[in-house]
Amino acid sequence: MKILITEKLPINVEEKLKKYNIGVLIPRKHPDKNEMINIVKDMDGIICLLKDSIVKEVIDAGNKLKIIANYAVGFDNIDIKYAKEKNIFVTNTPDVLTEATADLVFGLLLSSARRIPEANDYVRKDRFKGWRPDEMLGYDVYSKTLGIFGFGRIGQAVARRAKGFNMRILYTARSEKNMPFKCEYVDYNTLIKESDYISVNAPLNKETKGIFNYNAFKQMKENAIFINTARGKIVKESDLVKALKENLIAGAALDVYENEPLIEEELKTMDNCILAPHMGSATKDTRTEMANICVNAIIDVLINKKGPKTCVNC
Numbered sequence: 001m002k003i004l005i006t007e008k009l010p011i012n013v014e015e016k017l018k019k020y021n022i023g024v025l026i027p028r029k030h031p032d033k034n035e036m037i038n039i040v041k042d043m044d045g046i047i048c049l050l051k052d053s054i055v056k057e058v059i060d061a062g063n064k065l066k067i068i069a070n071y072a073v074g075f076d077n078i079d080i081k082y083a084k085e086k087n088i089f090v091t092n093t094p095d096v097l098t099e100a101t102a103d104l105v106f107g108l109l110l111s112s113a114r115r116i117p118e119a120n121d122y123v124r125k126d127r128f129k130g131w132r133p134d135e136m137l138g139y140d141v142y143s144k145t146l147g148i149f150g151f152g153r154i155g156q157a158v159a160r161r162a163k164g165f166n167m168r169i170l171y172t173a174r175s176e177k178n179m180p181f182k183c184e185y186v187d188y189n190t191l192i193k194e195s196d197y198i199s200v201n202a203p204l205n206k207e208t209k210g211i212f213n214y215n216a217f218k219q220m221k222e223n224a225i226f227i228n229t230a231r232g233k234i235v236k237e238s239d240l241v242k243a244l245k246e247n248l249i250a251g252a253a254l255d256v257y258e259n260e261p262l263i264e265e266e267l268k269t270m271d272n273c274i275l276a277p278h279m280g281s282a283t284k285d286t287r288t289e290m291a292n293i294c295v296n297a298i299i300d301v302l303i304n305k306k307g308p309k310t311c312v313n314c
Helices: 013-018 033-042 056-061 080-085 098-113 116-124 153-163 188-194 214-219 237-245 265-269 284-302
Strands: 002-005 023-025 045-048 067-070 089-091 145-149 168-172 197-200 225-228 251-254 273-275
Touching: 002 033, 013 023, 013 284, 033 056, 045 284, 056 080, 067 284, 080 089, 089 284, 098 116, 098 153, 098 197, 098 225, 098 251, 098 273, 145 153, 145 188, 153 168, 168 188, 188 214, 214 237, 237 251, 237 265, 265 273
Parallel strands: 002 023, 002 045, 045 067, 067 089, 145 168, 145 197, 197 225, 225 251, 251 273
Antiparallel strands: none
C-alpha cells in the first residue's frame, strides 16, 4: 500500500507508517492538479492540504483510493459527495485547531485596535521622538461590541475570549446556541450595523460566498474593524480595498484571501490592514496533532478496515 502526501508534514509520517507496510510519497514540488492526476493512480490514500483541489478528475484517476485525509478542518477543496459515490472516505481535523485559531482572531483584533504592527514599524524607523498625546491613537476593545459571523467551535471560542474583555457579543448562526454567558443571537444586518469588531468564523458555502461586499461594508460603523480567519472567498477583496480607501471602516485584519495565495496589491500598502499568511492553526502542538489525526485516519481505513473517527462524508 502507498499514500501521497502533497507536502511535508511536521511529523515523520514515513516512520509512523513503516510498521504497517504503507509507503509514503512526498513530491519534491507541490503537485498541481494534472500532476496529482498522474500520481494518484497508484495510491491507496492521500493526505492533502486545503490548497489542493481534489475534484472529480483527481478522484477518478485514483482507482485504488480508499481515503482522502484533509490536513484542515474545512473541506470545501474536496468533492466529498463524489468521493462518497466512489466509496472513498474523506476526513478532516476538527477540534484540535479551535483554540489556536481563536487565539489568532483575538491577537489580530487587539493588534488592529491598538495599531501594534504599525507602531512596531514606526519605532523601528526612528520616527518615535518621545511621548505625545496624539501619537498612535487606536480604539478601545474593553466593553465594545464584537460581532461573530459563524458560531461553531471557533466562533464560540472567540466569544469566550471576548467575555474576558467584557464585550457585548453578537453572533449569527443557523440556530441559537446555548452559551454559559450572555451572547445575542442576531441576524446578519444587525450584526454588521452594530458591531465595533466583526470576526468571520463561518464555513464557505453558497450562502456565505462573497457575503461581505461593498454594500455590507457601507452598513458598518466607521470605526469598525473587520477580521477574517475563515475562508477568503467569503469576502469580496476588491470591495474591502475600496471600503478601506473610502474610510467606510477603520481597519481590517486578514489571515485568508479570496484568491490565495494572490492578494489584492493595494492591501499590502495599507497601514490599516494587517495581513497574515493563513496561520490560524500555526502552533507546533496544533499542526503536529493535525498530522497525527490524518495518519490515524489512514491507519483506520487501510489497516483496521474501519471508518475513520473524523469522517465528513460517512
